[in-house]
Amino acid sequence: MNAQPPFAPQVGRVARDTQLQRIGLVLSVEGELVRLRALTNGRVWEAPLPSVRGVSNREELSLRLAAVNARTLAGLSSSEPYPRQ
Numbered sequence: 001m002n003a004q005p006p007f008a009p010q011v012g013r014v015a016r017d018t019q020l021q022r023i024g025l026v027l028s029v030e031g032e033l034v035r036l037r038a039l040t041n042g043r044v045w046e047a048p049l050p051s052v053r054g055v056s057n058r059e060e061l062s063l064r065l066a067a068v069n070a071r072t073l074a075g076l077s078s079s080e081p082y083p084r085q
Contacts, residue, residue: 009034009052014060019051023063026052039067 009015009026016023017036024036024045032049055063 007052007054009049009054014039014055014063016053016055017045017047017051018053019047020045023055039063040070 007015009029011026011028013026014023015026015034015036017034022036022038022045024038027035027037027044029035029049033046034049034052035044035046036052037044
């Protein structure tokens with residue numbers, strides 16, 4: 001059997017919360033909780049470590065590009081944070 005090691009989220013990388021079906025940027029990992037921030041609207045949430053999965057490099061690039069495009073359409077530069085709602 002090919003047992004894969006558990007996913008270890010890295011701060012600054014994009015990850016998928018399979019429990020809420022959301023994608024976010026990993027802000028921190030504290031014990032069994034992973035703190036994520038949405039790429040487009042900046043909302044922060046916590047997810048249990050077992051429900052967090054990595055995304056492929058290609059998917060991460062696509063998601064980051066979509067976030068930059070959303071900021072551009074909102075009239076912000078790519079370095080400005082997206083306004084919180």
